[in-house]
Amino acid sequence: MALSVDRRTEIQVGTTWTVISGDVREKDAVVIERGAKDESAKLGPSKMTFTLNNRHGRYSPRNPRSPYYGLIGRNTPVRFSVRGPESYLQLEGAATSYARTPDAAALDITGDIDLRVELTANWQAAGNVPLIGKYVTATNQRSYMLRLESGWLALWFSTDGTSTWFASQPLPPLPRRAALRATLDVNNGSGGWTASIYWAESMDGPWNLIGVPFTQAGVTSIYNSSSPLDIAPPNVVNSSSLAGRVHRAEVRSGINGTVVASPDFRPRVEGATTWADSAGRTWTVPAGAKVSDREYRFTGEISAWPVEWDVSGADVWVSVVASGVTRRLGQGQKALESTLRRRIPSDPDLVAYWPMEDGKEAGGAYSPLAGVRPLALSGWDMAADDSLGGADALPKTKNGATLRGTIPRSSFAGWQVEGAYFLPTMPATQTEILRVSVAGSVMTTAIVYASTAGIRIEARDSDGTILAFITYTDPGGIADFWGKWNRLAIYTSAASGITYLYASWRDITANSRWFARTAFTGAQGAAVGVTGTYGNDTVGLVLGHLAAFDIPAPSTAVNAPPGSSIFAGADDGFNGESALTRMGRLAIEEADHVSLTTVDGDLSILSTAMGPQRPAVLLDLLQEAATSDGGILYEAVDKLGLVYRDRATLYNQRVALALSYTARGEVPPPLRPAEDDQLLRNDVTVTRRGGSAARAMLESGPLSVQPPPAGVGPYDEAVTLSLYSDDQPQGIAEWRVHLGTWDEARYPTVTVWLHAAPHLVRSVLGMDIGDRLTIADPPPWLPPGVIDQHMRGYTERIGAVEWSLAMNCSPAGPWQIGVYDDPEKGRYDTGGSALASGVTATATSLSVTVSDGTRWTTAPGDFPFAVQVGGEEMTVTAISGTGSPQTFTVVRSVNGITKTHAAGADLRLARPTRYAL
Template sequence: MALSVDRRTEIQVGTTWTVISDDVREKDPVVIERGAKNESAKTAPAKMTLTLNNRHGRYSPRNPLSPYYGLIGRNTPIRFSVRGPESYLQLDGTTAAYARTPDVAALDITGDLDIRAEATLDWYATSVQTLIGKWVSATAQRSYLLRLEAGLLTLNWSPTGTGFLFAQQVLPAMPRRAAVRATLDVDNGAGGWTATFYWAETMAGPWTQIGLPVTVAGVTNVYAGTAPLEVAPVQGTGWAPARGRVHRAEVRAGIGGTVVASPDMRAMAEGTTSWADSAGRTWTVSAGARISDREYRFTGEITSWPVEWDVSGSDVWVSIEAAGVTRRLGQGQKALQSTLRRRVPSDPDLIAYWPMEDGDGATAAYSPLPGVRPLVLDGWDMAADDSLGGADALPKTKNPASLRGTVPRSSSSGWQTECVFFLPSMPAAQTEILRVQVAGSAMRTAVVYASTAGVRIEAQDSAGDVLATFLYADAAPIADFAGKWNRLAIYTAGSGGTCYLYVSWRDIAANSRWIARTNFVGAQGAVTGVMATHGAGTVGLVLGHLAVFDIPAASTASNAAPGSLVFSGADDGFNGESAINRMSRLALEEAAQVSVTTIDGDLNILSTAMGPQRPGTLLALLDEAAASDGGILYEARDSLGLIYRDRTTLYNQRIGLALDYTAPGEVPPPLRPVPDDQQLRNDVTVTRRGGSAGRAVRESGPLSVQPPPLGVGPYDEAVTLSLYTDDQPQPIAEWRVHLGSWDEERYPTITVWLHAAPHLVPAVLGLEIGDRLTIDNPPPWQPPGPIDQHMRGYTERIGAVEWSLAMNCSPAGPWTVGVVEDPVLGRADTDGCTLTAGITATATSVAVTSSPGPRWITSAVFPAMFPFDVTVGGEVMRVTACTGTGLAQTLTVTRSVNGIVKAHSAGTPLSLTHPMRAAL
């Protein structure tokens, strides 16, 4: 029997997606592989194979008669989709993508307001995403707007059409598809206004309130403007429209009041461009948006077009193998340069720059800027020091040493010269560090000197005489100048005929800046060169990333900062940056290579703080961030992009796919648990790159380092991670031991036959890498209770009569972590408890002894904390009461909660079924 699934295969011909489904051979199934294989810690590049009929020669890239001649070849984009259970409005996050209905009187709500939207988005993206509203900034037609930013749900409204008010709440952890709602009570009866926020899994509810209502004194109103109502409003200054899918939305006049707009895209035909909603509003989809019902199962690039034919030549075909974007990113990619080398040239005021990261055989330092001659160096050990996080290896001075560089003349409105340096110790005598040559001013040279007496800035005239000088002689700034990595900046500002000359240095690690200033009457002049002469007092000075900017100081104040701050953050390689922020920044910097979407599961728990970003390929740097944080980096299905779900998204997940072993097609054979040692780790050492280490060992239990039969013996692991502080390795080692010695079977293959169980299609289409699935009613020879796993990867087969998904899984149990004040996950276990005496299979009174303690809570003192579940010898019992104030107590229980019926002997351990476990 043929499979009734609307399948679509498309290739990008030139810039146009072209449907080629009719040429896909039915006899050969489309096979898609995504995610990790065999519980590998790292996801492999996605892959899709299919066979195309090529009797017409259409898919022979070098065939001049092919309509695709010159338009297809290696890395031609390809995508495969099926028709989903409902449609949606697809938005790309640009101002060309929206749906709009014109303004009418019903939309001009001036009083209480209720706005709702159901969407599939990155709810925690750092950029603004507008969801729905009547809002045009340029013409002062602001009324109301619901938007997202960095995990905040914000309601904006304007009483006048110009300025605006707002209220917001931090979103909780939500699934990718969810509904949000905001209400505004313009007059709460107490002389103020109140905004309240909610979320739900769908707009059908039930709604869960987010935080407390936001109440502010003073009643308000909403401006009745002429702006259209838009899904993904595009006319708010500085606010970008949403990127993702919008399924439906509502605007109501009054809280829970009359629906005045209700765009609902779920039942629309693909390609719909205009429709009337249930409230009578006529909507139009912009050219950049679209109504789609496609669920993409793969998007990648065709790596080759191998043409094959039979001996008769009458049957010709192409066996396509397409790969996800990580295959290309992982092949032949050059390492990204240091963060300073990448960041400094982005400054629009930069006029000269020498990274000084040249190889150890170089005799000069090249400039990446056109028209800037190399920096002449004499007496330097090139590539001698790579200890600065934001730089590759930099040169170090010998005795004597000098540098000289010519600068294209700056304007006369202010300038700045900056570099990074490490001076081993302050010289006893005044010693030159760097000088700037100037034209068009009484000051011909600005010089910075250092000695144990202080740091001196001097303005010198053409004869070398001092025009103005200042010595910063305080102990703290002197101590910060040497023995640590610094940034040195020399810069000017001018006002009323006076030139202010500054020197500042910033301790890169401590982020502390010192500023000294002097002044003279005259012009600031223009920079024409930089130079320095070094002797015995500066032997071992490391200097690099020498840059000149055509910009004055931020002000003429005595503590004015330099005008350009482009070095900031990049100087230490963004040391301390969170894993998610690093991925987001890299994605912005390398937008031409790949897009990266990050999913943050818990905004209250920051992703891992990382060490400095050192040179490496883009994919290696992204993998490094994922490894440090412990989340999952994988390829998107609907774009040539990557998705990173941080570690907290794996904690305490909702069930994404609920299967029943006894239901036809839901769990066909084979279902084989594998109690192997592939991922077993019970002795883990984690080392911070460039820092110290932490070690954790499982000393007891069935998977401990103890020899059999007490344990399994040592299974050790040593990893080096990019981490910010030496406090991080120990808890990470403990977490990795927790995961690696979890005593539960994994299921390398859990298969679903969608052709036999089509009711599972919506859930499977929404299932992503790392999501949780369960199997109820497992066979009786397996442990009782549902099988609970995380899906780490899968192989999908879609053909003429088959649609199957074979999922590679790992236990979800170790990712169940404690939640404070939660009635189940917030309960701590004892430090050891056993049965005082044996019990029969039906006994409901159980004597226990806790050792060393603490004892169990009693039902007399904590009645609200009952019942709770405990496990004894594999049987789950429900504790309904507990008596006894010592370590020996009596529990009243309900037996066989998980279906296990058996007697237990004295000394059998008893523990909480769901004990609180600390998250990393």
């Protein structure tokens, strides 16, 4: 029997997505592979294979008879989708991506209001993202709005179109699709107004109150604006556009009151651009958004079109192997340059720049800027020092080194010269560090000297006469000038005919800055050259990323900073930024190469702080961040791009797919637990790149480093990670041991037959890499209780009679972590407890001794909770006795195991609290 699934295969012909489903051979299933093969594998390209009929020659790229001639070839985009169970409004995060209905009297609510929206989105996305509202800020036509704000939900309203009020609450962990709601009671009967925030699985409820209602003194009202009602309002300042799906929404006049707008996208036909909702509102969707019913299962590129035919020539076909974007990203891509080399040229005021990252045999330093001649160098040991986080290897002076560079003339209205340096020792006598030549000013030279007596800056005229100078003698400033990586900036500002000449130096690691300033009468001029002469007192000086800017300081204050701050952050390779921040920044900087979506599971749990970003291939830098953080990097299904879900998204997940072994088609064979040592690691050493190391071991227990039979013997690993501080390796090593010694079988393959269990289609379509699945009612030859796994990857087959998913899984148990004050996840386990005497299979009273740690709780409010003895789960309803042994009252055989237990049998919490990394 044919499988009733609307399948669609499309290729991008030129700039147009073209349906080619009619040419996809039905006898050969479409096969999709995504994600990792197991928990330890790194990101690999997704892959889709299918066969195209090519009797007409349409898919022969060099065939001029083909309508696609010249329009398809290497890396032609392709995507595959099925029709989902309902439609949705797809928003792309652009200013033109919204849905709208015009202003109407029914929408001009000035009293109590109730706003609701059901959507699929990244709830923890940074920034402010409007969801629904009548709210235009540019013309002061603000009424009401619901907005996501970096993991919070806020209700905004205005009483006069200009001034605003808001109430907000932090969102709890939500499923990928959820409903949000806010109500405003403008007169709560107590002389004030009250706003309440809710969430639900869907708009059908039940609604869960988030936090406590917000109350403000004074009765209020909502302004009657002329703004339209928008889904994803585009005209709100300090906001970003929503990227995600909207399923339906409501605006009610009054709390639980009359529905005055009810855009429901679920029954809409694909491509609909206008319709009337059940409340009589007419909605339109502009070109930047779309109504769709497609559920994409793969998006990638076809790199080759291998044409094949039989001996008769009557049958011609193309066996297509399409790959995700990482295949192309991994094909000979050059390493990204240092963060300073990448960042500095983006400054609009830059007029000259020499990275000084040239190779060992270079005779000078090239400039990436057109029209800027190379920096002449003599007596330098090139590519000698790579210790600055934001730079590749830089040159170091020998005895008798010089540099000379010409700066193109600029506006004569102020300038700045800056570079990174490391001075190993402070000269005992006044020694030149850097000299800037100036035109258009009475000052023709600005010089910075250094010695143990102080940092001196001089302004000299064309005769060499000193016009002005200052010697900075603060001991802290002198100490910070040498023995560490610094940025030295020489720059000017002016007011009332007076030019102020500055030298400032900034400790790149500590981020501390010192200033020296002098002044003279005359114009600032323009920097036209830079020179340096270095002798024995400055041997070993490292200098790099010398740059000149056509910009003065922003003020004439003693501590006025330089006009350009382009070095900031990039100088130390963005040392200390979080893994999520680094990946997001790289995606912005490399937008032409990769599209990346980051998913933050909990804004209160920061992703791992990274070490310096060193020159490396983009894909390696992204994977480095993912590995250091412990999350999952994988390819998106609906676009050519990547997705990173951080470690926190894996903690305490909701179940995305609930299966039953006994239900037809839900878990067909084979279901084979793997009791192997593939993931076993009980001795882990983690080293911070460029820093120290830490080691963690499991020293007792069945998976410990002890030799059999007490343990399994050593299974060690050593990893080097990009980390910010030496405090991090110990916790990461302990976490990796925790993951590597989780004593539970893994299930390398869990299969679902959707053609036999179509009721699972909605859940499967809503899943993604890393999501959680469970299998209830396992067979009696497997351990009792629910099988709990994370999906790390899958192979999907969709054909004329088959739709199956074979999922690669690993245990979800180690990712169940403690939650403070939670009745189940907030309990500490015993250090050591055992039965004081044996019990029968039906006994409901246990005598329990505590050999290590505190006694078990006896407080009535702490019950019930689950314990496990010999594989049997029991529910403890009461405990008496403050000494040892204590008496437990229990409900037996909670997990279906009924057995006797001998004295000395170990007793533990069934689900103890575990600390997250």
